[in-house]
Amino acid sequence: MSRAAVGDGTLELAEEDDDRVRIRLGDVVLAEYVVAPPTPAGDSPKPYLHPLRTTGGETVTAVRPHDHTWHNGLQFTMAHLSGENFWGGRTYVRGRGYTPLDNNGSVGHVRWESIVSAGGHCELRHELAWRTAAGRRWLTEHRTLRFGDVSVAEGRWTLTWSSRLRNTSGRELRWGSPVTEGRDTAGYGGLFWRGPRSFVGGTVRSADGRSAADAMGHRAPWLAFTGRHDVSLRTSTLLFADSPANPGFPTAWYVRAEPFPVVSFAATYHRPLVFEPGEELTLTHHVVVLDGDADPARLAELAARAADRRSYCADRH
Numbered sequence: 292m293s294r295a296a297v298g299d300g301t302l303e304l305a306e307e308d309d310d311r312v313r314i315r316l317g318d319v320v321l322a323e324y325v326v327a328p329p330t331p332a333g334d335s336p337k338p339y340l341h342p343l344r345t346t347g348g349e350t351v352t353a354v355r356p357h358d359h360t361w362h363n364g365l366q367f368t369m370a371h372l373s374g375e376n377f378w379g380g381r382t383y384v385r386g387r388g389y390t391p392l393d394n395n396g397s398v399g400h401v402r403w404e405s406i407v408s409a410g411g412h413c414e415l416r417h418e419l420a421w422r423t424a425a426g427r428r429w430l431t432e433h434r435t436l437r438f439g440d441v442s443v444a445e446g447r448w449t450l451t452w453s454s455r456l457r458n459t460s461g462r463e464l465r466w467g468s469p470v471t472e473g474r475d476t477a478g479y480g481g482l483f484w485r486g487p488r489s490f491v492g493g494t495v496r497s498a499d500g501r502s503a504a505d506a507m508g509h510r511a512p513w514l515a516f517t518g519r520h521d522v523s524l525r526t527s528t529l530l531f532a533d534s535p536a537n538p539g540f541p542t543a544w545y546v547r548a549e550p551f552p553v554v555s556f557a558a559t560y561h562r563p564l565v566f567e568p569g570e571e572l573t574l575t576h577h578v579v580v581l582d583g584d585a586d587p588a589r590l591a592e593l594a595a596r597a598a599d600r601r602s603y604c605a606d607r608h
Contacts, residue, residue: 302441304413306406314413314438319348321448321580322438324415326400328363335379337398338419339366340436343450346443347582349520349527353487358551362485365578367434367454368398369480371467371563375423383469383477396423404433412439421456429460430566440596446582449597452482453575458566467563476507478560479545479553482576484529486552490518493548496587498541498594503548508560512541513594516554517584530579531556532594537574538564 303315310327313320322343330336341354341364352364361379370378377396381389404416414437421430433455440449458464469477486493495503497511506514513532520527531554533542543560547553556576558564566572577597585593 302408302411302413302438304406304408304415312406312415316346316441316443316448319344319346321346321441322450324436325363326417330361330363330379332397333379333395334361335368335377335395335397337363337366337368337377338400339363340450341365343578343580345527345580345582346441346446346448347525347527349523349525349582350487351490351518351527351529351580353485356485356488356551359485362483362551362553365450365452365482365484367452367482369466369559370469371465371472371480371559372396372421372429373462373464373466375429377421378480383472383474385473388474394424396421396429398422398432411441412437414438427460429458429464431457431459440579447593448580450578450580451575451597452578453573454482455571455573456566457571458568461568463568464566465563466559466566468557468559470508470560471563477545478508478543478557479555480560481556481558481574483545483555484516484531484553484578486516486518486529486554487520488551489521490516490552491549493518493552494584495546495548496590497544498591500587503546506544506546508543508545508557510541510543512598513590514544514546514554515585515590516546516548516552518552525582526584528581528584528590529554530581530585530590530593530597532577532579532597534575534577534598537576538572 312324314322401418419432494517517528545555545557
């Protein structure tokens with residue numbers, strides 16, 4: 292167990308023997324990183340964060356919901372990579388719709404690069420291999436997860452997720468989405484969040500005031516989702532902020548409040564990204580987890596605070 296002191300609490304980082312790393316704030320597990328989940332092959336196994344919790348202890352993620360069992364907390368993935376499906380489930384095929392194919396790849400942990408707690412934050416860095424259904428390694432990823440900027444008094448903390456991807460396949464790779472394959476309003480891919488079932492019908496706000504009904508596919512530097520919890524009846528908000536250093540900033544959003552709560556930083560919503568052999572791409576995103584609600588001015592302030600932080604993830608590999 293290692294600790295990082297913060298202004299009004301102490302973050303504790305514990306690597307457990309069950310292939311999970313937990314980030315604690317006192318008695319609350321703010322985040323649990325499931326490094327090697329026992330996910331069925333058809334759901335494209337990959338590491339994910341679940342549960343994520345507010346400083347008040349409310350859970351703001353879901354895992355293996357019955358409608359989409361491959362939706363697991365907060366995860367980074369791709370639905371269409373040159374014919375391979377790292378998303379899970381069926382693949383959208385132009386002219387045929389969602390089709391079961393033998394193309395479900397996996398994203399697996401290779402080695403830890405560092406696990407540290409210092410200066411008020413906890414940081415996990417590791418290497419991952421993206422392998423096709425046939426076992427070929429197409430991408431090497433260096434991933435950094437940084438947990439910090441905690442304020443119990445203000446009921447918030449921030450996660451920064453950075454993924455540096457290198458094409459190790461020896462061929463050109465095309466990262467697309469169901470939209471680029473012909474299905475409207477299904478541009479999901481990249482960093483993807485699935486909220487708890489009680490968040491269905493929650494409130495969505497973008498930087499320019501759009502709601503869930505008109506934010507789909509729209510570009511904006513940040514987007515917030517507020518939902519209400521069962522039992523406690525309290526509300527929580529997740530603020531998703533894109534990094535200005537990302538290609539294509541501001542990102543397009545894939546977002547639904549119904550029939551299930553989901554948000555994706557959808558880098559390939561409108562057009563695919565092409566990786567030449569050996570080419571690298573880095574994407575960095577911020578997620579601020581808030582107890583309660585916040586007005587648009589406060590959300591804008593917090594998004595700027597997250598996005599303006601030094602780019603510690605991308606430049607330390």
